[in-house]
Amino acid sequence: MKRRFEKMHGLGNDFVIFDARETPLEMDGATARALADRHTGVGCDQLIVIEPSQIADLRMRIWNADGGEVEACGNASRCVALLAGGHSRIETAGGVIQGEALDGAAEVDMGTPRFGWDEIPLAYPLDTAAMPVGWEDLHGPAAVNVGNPHVVFFVDDSGAVDLARLGPAIETDPLFPDRVNVNVASLDGGAIRLRVWERGAGLTQACGTGACATAVAAIRRKLAASPVDIRLPGGTLTISWRPGESIRMRGAATHVFTGEVAL
Structure with a gap:
């Protein structure tokens, strides 16, 4: 089975992006890792799958090159916002963010930062403003x-x-x-x-x-x-x-x- 993808990058941080809003796509760590390989796959830092969302305009899932799924990616968010066009609300595992497509660029509202040691998370309490490590x-x-x-x-x-x-x-x-x-x-x-x-x-x-x-x-x-x-x-x-x-x-x-x- 062949699937269409978009190759994009944000300042050289590059992505393979699949739009699965109309035709579902099952993705797993092994497949993401194989596609990210720059010698035997397409090659990318992160693989992105765009899916339908019940709480936003679309959902963005992110796999790193090692096959691990992660919560957020700022450069990928701008690329997805550009693909979506106009103003969009994007659901991620790290929360809902908002994007605006510009001319060859994008602006993304990444939400509020979290500073609690258990929100990072750390293994034990530390001052996150200046950790004594x-x-x-x-x-x-x-x-x-x-x-x-x-x-x-x-x-x-x-x-x-x-x-x-x-x-x-x-x-x-x-x-x-x-x-x-x-x-x-x-x-x-x-x-x-x-x-x-x-x-x-x-x-x-x-x-x-x-x-x-x-x-x-x-x-x-x-x-x-x-x-x-x-x-x-x-x-x-x-x-x-x-x-x-x-x-x-x-x-x-x-x-x-x-x-x-x-x-």
């Missing part, structure tokens, strides 16, 4: 849940951190029962430079939820003011947030091609 030269991170869990380390030079080595160790540390996304950020004038080790995907060109978590952490620590530009390897996202309000993320979303694959 560390891994080698990375220490004192902030923890934020923006639909999925993140830790954010503020460092002098984000590019100098060996994130390919430290990322997996932090992601799978027993402190994080659901694993965690790892962000290393450095101030760059009024903007922030960011690199992200994504849970289940590794180093990616951009991470939308990571940009949201980093902006929120920086604003909480008074290191930045809203709106703040987050400069990732794949490009820049603009994040707006005020305490008690929802996070708004604006950035590019690009359609690459339409294809078919045998499942």
